[in-house]
Amino acid sequence: MKKYRFIVIILILALGLSAFSWSVSSKTDSSSVLKNSIPGFSADNAYEHTKHLVQKIGPRPAGSKSELKAAQYIDYVLRQNGWKVREQPFSKIVVREASVLQSEQQVELISSQNIIAELPGKRPDTIIVGAHYDSATVNAPGAVDNASGVGVLLELARVLSQESHEETYQLVFFGAEEYGLVGSQFYTSQADLSAVRWMLNIDMVGSPLEIDVAGKKSTPPNLIKQVVSLAGESDIPFHLSRDSIIMTRESSQGGTSDYSPFLDQNIPAVGLGIYGRPEGYFHRPEDGLGQVSLEEFQKVGDFSYRLLTTVGMDTIGPHEWDEFYLPFQLGKHVIIVPSYGIRIITILTFLLTVLLLIKIYKNHKRQKNAWQKVLAIIGVTLVLSAIVVITSGIGEVLWGLVKEVKILYVAYPLIFVIARLGIALAVFLLIAGYLHKLPIVRDPQLYWIIGVSLLLGISLILALTRIDLAFPFVFWLLCMNLQFLYPNIILILIGPYFLISMHWELFNSHQWISFYQAIHNYFPVFLVIYSILLVPFFLSLFHLGIPKPSLFKKILFAVRKPSLGAITILTLALGMVPVYTKSYPQIAVVQEEWSGQSEGKVHVYSDDPLPAKIIQDLGGQESKSIYVPILNEKPPMNMESALVETIKNGQRILDITLRLNYSREPYLTRIRLESDQPFEVLTDEFLPMSKLPRKLELKGIQHVSGKYSIVLQRTPPQRNHIHLTLETQGLISCSVEAMFSDPSPRIQIQHELLSVDYQIWFKEKYDF
Numbered sequence: 001m002k003k004y005r006f007i008v009i010i011l012i013l014a015l016g017l018s019a020f021s022w023s024v025s026s027k028t029d030s031s032s033v034l035k036n037s038i039p040g041f042s043a044d045n046a047y048e049h050t051k052h053l054v055q056k057i058g059p060r061p062a063g064s065k066s067e068l069k070a071a072q073y074i075d076y077v078l079r080q081n082g083w084k085v086r087e088q089p090f091s092k093i094v095v096r097e098a099s100v101l102q103s104e105q106q107v108e109l110i111s112s113q114n115i116i117a118e119l120p121g122k123r124p125d126t127i128i129v130g131a132h133y134d135s136a137t138v139n140a141p142g143a144v145d146n147a148s149g150v151g152v153l154l155e156l157a158r159v160l161s162q163e164s165h166e167e168t169y170q171l172v173f174f175g176a177e178e179y180g181l182v183g184s185q186f187y188t189s190q191a192d193l194s195a196v197r198w199m200l201n202i203d204m205v206g207s208p209l210e211i212d213v214a215g216k217k218s219t220p221p222n223l224i225k226q227v228v229s230l231a232g233e234s235d236i237p238f239h240l241s242r243d244s245i246i247m248t249r250e251s252s253q254g255g256t257s258d259y260s261p262f263l264d265q266n267i268p269a270v271g272l273g274i275y276g277r278p279e280g281y282f283h284r285p286e287d288g289l290g291q292v293s294l295e296e297f298q299k300v301g302d303f304s305y306r307l308l309t310t311v312g313m314d315t316i317g318p319h320e321w322d323e324f325y326l327p328f329q330l331g332k333h334v335i336i337v338p339s340y341g342i343r344i345i346t347i348l349t350f351l352l353t354v355l356l357l358i359k360i361y362k363n364h365k366r367q368k369n370a371w372q373k374v375l376a377i378i379g380v381t382l383v384l385s386a387i388v389v390i391t392s393g394i395g396e397v398l399w400g401l402v403k404e405v406k407i408l409y410v411a412y413p414l415i416f417v418i419a420r421l422g423i424a425l426a427v428f429l430l431i432a433g434y435l436h437k438l439p440i441v442r443d444p445q446l447y448w449i450i451g452v453s454l455l456l457g458i459s460l461i462l463a464l465t466r467i468d469l470a471f472p473f474v475f476w477l478l479c480m481n482l483q484f485l486y487p488n489i490i491l492i493l494i495g496p497y498f499l500i501s502m503h504w505e506l507f508n509s510h511q512w513i514s515f516y517q518a519i520h521n522y523f524p525v526f527l528v529i530y531s532i533l534l535v536p537f538f539l540s541l542f543h544l545g546i547p548k549p550s551l552f553k554k555i556l557f558a559v560r561k562p563s564l565g566a567i568t569i570l571t572l573a574l575g576m577v578p579v580y581t582k583s584y585p586q587i588a589v590v591q592e593e594w595s596g597q598s599e600g601k602v603h604v605y606s607d608d609p610l611p612a613k614i615i616q617d618l619g620g621q622e623s624k625s626i627y628v629p630i631l632n633e634k635p636p637m638n639m640e641s642a643l644v645e646t647i648k649n650g651q652r653i654l655d656i657t658l659r660l661n662y663s664r665e666p667y668l669t670r671i672r673l674e675s676d677q678p679f680e681v682l683t684d685e686f687l688p689m690s691k692l693p694r695k696l697e698l699k700g701i702q703h704v705s706g707k708y709s710i711v712l713q714r715t716p717p718q719r720n721h722i723h724l725t726l727e728t729q730g731l732i733s734c735s736v737e738a739m740f741s742d743p744s745p746r747i748q749i750q751h752e753l754l755s756v757d758y759q760i761w762f763k764e765k766y767d768f
Contacts, residue, residue, distance in 0.1 A: 041159050041305055043297035049077065050151035050297075053133070054143045054289055059741070060135045062176035063111045063715030064667055070133050070150075074115050074173050077154050081161045083117035083171070090114070090186045093691045094179060098701060104672075105701045109687045109714035112175030114183045119160060121168040125316055127308060128170045128199040129153060130184065130258050132177030136283035138667050138741035139757045144274070144291045145282065146177070148205035152301050159305060167197070169308070174258045177203075178283075179715075184258035188265045194317040198223060199269035200307055201259035205292070205300045209238040212271030215260035220321040221336050223268045226311045232332035234303055239275040240329045241505075256510065266318035272300060276508050277413070280584040284755050324468045342467050342474075346459070349478045353456050356484055360445055373441045377450055377539070380440060384431060385534035389527055392424035394567075395574040403579060405608040406520070411584040412577050413512065419570045426563040426570075428538075433556035433563075444546040451539030452480050454532075472498035480540060492540040499533065579608070585755040586611075590747055592760040594635035602628040602747050611751055618747070628747065636740055637662030639764045651727050653682075654768050658722040658736060665718050666738035666762075674709040675700060677730030685723045687712055731767060738762045 053060070053070055060067040071087065078085045090113065096106040112134065131149035135142025153171055160169055174183035201212070211227055213219035224240070231238045241256070262269035281287040324339035337345075396416060400408050409416035441447075455477040462470035479495035482488075506515055519526045545552040580586045588606040604610065604618060605625040612622070620626035637660060644655040660669075671686060673679065681698035683689060692698070700708030718738075726732060742758040749756050 040162070041298070041301040042155060043294045043301060045158065046148075046151035046155040046297045046301060047292065047294055048151075049154045050143060050147040050292055051289060053147040053150060054141045059138050059140050060133065060142060061138050061140075061667060061715070062134045062179050062182070063717075064138070065716070067112060067134050067175060071113055071115050071173070071175070074133060074150065074154065078115070078117040078157055078171070081158045083119050083157060083161065085115065085117045088114040088116055088187065088190070090175075090183070091688075091691060092176075092182050092186055093687060093693060093696075094182060095693065095696060098703065103703055104709050104711050106711040106713060107687060107692075107696075107698065108179070108712075109691065110176050110179050110182050111715055111717065112183055114175055114187050115173040116187075117157065117171040117173075119157075119165075119169045119171075121165045123166055124168055124195045125166075126168045126170050126196045128172060128196055128262070129156065129304075129308065130172040130174055130199065130201045131203060132174040132183065132258055134175050134178055134183075135287075136178045137757070138739075138759070139285045140283050141285070141288050143287050143289050144206065145204050145287060146202075148292050148297070149202035152202055152205055152297060152304060155301060156304060156308070160308070165309075168195075177258055181258055181261055184261045188261040188267075193262075193265055193267050196262075196267050197313045197316055198311065199259060199262040199267055200304065201257055201269065201271040202273075202300070202304060203257040203271060204273045206274035206296045207237060207299065208275045209236055209300070209303075210241055210271075210273040210275035211238050212241045212256055212259060212273055214241045214256075215263045217263040217266070218323050218325070219259075219263065219270050220268045220313075221325055221327075221338070222321075223270055223311065223313065224327065224334065224336070227270055227307060228332075228334045230306055230310060231303065234306065236299060236303055238332075240327055240334055241275075266320060268313055268321075272304065277512055278510055280581075280755060282510070284587075285757065286585075286755055324466065326468055326471055339467060342471055345478075346463055346467065346470060346474045349474050349481065350456070350460070352481050353452055353477060356481060357449065357452065360449060370446075373443070373446060374450060377441055377447060378535070380438075381450075381535050381538050381542075382531060384428070384538060385531040386527065387431065388424050388427050388534060389530045391427045391567075392420045395419055395423060395571040398571060399575045402575065403608075405579050407513065407516065407607075408574075408579055409516075409577075410513075410579055410586075411581040413507065413516075415577050416574065417507065419574055422570050423567055426566040429556060429559050430563040430567070433560045442546055442549075444543045447539045447546065448480065448484055448543040451536040451543070452477065452484075454539075455480060455536050472496075472502065476536065480536070483540060483543070487544055489544060492537070492544060495540065496533070496537060580753045582752055585753050587757070588614075588749065588754050589757045589759065590742075590745055590749060591758075592630065592742065592746065594637075594760075594762045596764055597635070597638070600630040600633065600635060602630060604628070604747065604749070611753065614749060614751060614754070630746070635762055636664070636760060637666070637738060637762050639736060641766050643768050645768075651729060654724075654726045654728070654732060656724040656726065656734065656768060658724075660718075660720050660722065660736075660738070662720075662738065662762075664740065665716055666740045667716065668737075668739040669714055669718050670737040670739075671712045671722075671724075672709065672733075672735040672737070673700065673712070673726070674707055674733045674735075675728055675730045676707060677728055678702075678708055679726055679728035679730070679732060681710070681712075681724060681726055683723070683725040684712070685719065685721075687714065726768075733765065733767050735763065735765045 052073060057066050057069050057073070060070045075085050075087070089111075091109060091111040094108045094110055096108070098105050115133075131153045132146050133150045136145065141147075150173060153173070157171055172184075172187060174187065176182035177184065209231065211231065213224055228238070228240065257271045257273065259269040259271040281291050322339050324342065325336050326342060327334050327336045396408050400406070455473055459470050459473040459477050462473060475498055476495040479491045483491040506512060586606060586608060588604065588610065591603045591605070592600055593603050594600040603625065604614070607624065609622060609624050610626065615622055615626065618626050618628060639661070640659040642657040646653045673681070679700045684698065687698075698710060698712070700710050702708050738761070740760040742760045745758040
């Protein structure tokens, strides 16, 4: 056993040396900077800029006239402070592939503009500071997200213009961020970045501070070192988002804000935001001035200024760095394990695992019916895992049916997660109390072998794909090896720590609701995934428990009734947890709907049953949807269509002309094409073909129903005349929709537990 312990010692030394190399390099002398006061950053000024954007301009979705007004205001303020300003208009096609939460492919034309300002320094070396100025929807004022960031940036523009500086500063106010970082991606694809040292992005001002460093490519460790050190010495509570890198790196967008496209171009970049699961005002009408704070403006403004005047990067322009490192935050301190350290730990863990497996194999090679025992253990453990996963959600399923809601944990998700874990543990203990009556295998080492082999296989596959992605499983594998040498329940519990940590990061992010929606929509897939992940954990428990059957039999017998009671109490208690609160209200829509020349109606609806008072006020019956007719009024627009059909090589060629006559320009125009047969859009003025990404063909995508469809969409400026040329063998269904903002809704709803979107939609459908 000594040689195995020797490898363990080497593993610990490798991890320690990696951490030591970081701790030595992370020292920075910013104390002299902290002693100096910030020269005149005014939270009041930043607040006034925010107030102007929110109250005088209002919601600023990409491409809208209000977004253009915001751009003009930003341009004016920058010029008043002596900055050289230019506008960068763009129109970009964004393709959203069919996904777990979106059944159809959607191709969008997004038009907006970036505002670029420059303040030359004594050297051409450039620091870029960015913030997006668009808001999420036509109903979201976007005070926190992100008029607050714009307010801080405009005040920084004033402060920086009043002092001499070595570096050149460039401020970039990005448009269309909410559509998927469109403005910043366009900027980085067009700009000369050869003189850029680093980039700072401000998106949502508040605390605790989220230091965003996670994208498809991650922030250089040297930049993280300086930002984290200054945050710690500035006494600002912060969280490093790089812990969630495994999730963000493979996402379609890559990062959560406009710093990410700079990382993609190998420019060091970091973002500042608010850490944690966003409150109910996020991307909602409630994101007003009441959500911003002068204290937070001052804190983030001062910190941003210190970063701009303190952080020093040795390299200019695009360059490479170690991007497969892993950071671990301990309070104000961050330890970074570089990629070579992860590789050393992985190789040594694999070596220790193989040596232990060889040792055990020599002792068990004469064992009869080994494969039958292995299959029996895997079968029993998988069934147990599946039962635990399924029954853990019994409380949510039960109360979801009783309360008729889709997402039961909007306001208090943590309670439901804890309850799910509690029920899962109780179910396991309850079932484990009867396992001794089954003719299961009594060889503890066999349980260990199967669990380690499973983790070794997963770790090896992931390590060959991406070394940092494998680390959570390598750590778990290491804990199972240590468990063999030093049997201990603590090692069993901490083994899956980093997988649990990944879920905690997801829990405290914007993606939490989407993640849970995906689980509910594709439950069989997640059932398989989580059942497999529980197998090594249960095998570790059996490896520890089987050698002491009498002790664990007594324990399991003693907890049988308490486990049953815990399941009952937790399940019933979940019914007392409110689904919605003032901070996390129910989302409802009040929508004027028009179709063709027919009379319109106001549609009030939600995914869950509407409050009884709202139903009573509208004279409806208890439901999720109520219609109120609109009498003797004309629709906001009307349409005419024309078709010319020709046959070429057995294919129908359809030349479709649509004329849209509207009283005011809609914000969004959408065309949905559907057919039972494959089809292709050959020419399209709605989405200019010249702007399509290379190799993209506008073809109908087949989905589960067997039909082919595609959705084409654009933001302003809109066209009154649309011409489409399609090739198909079958009939084409063409739905045209136009969405208008509704500043003066016919029906206004006031309810403390409701967040309401007001919209006007026109829809017309043609079959060609």
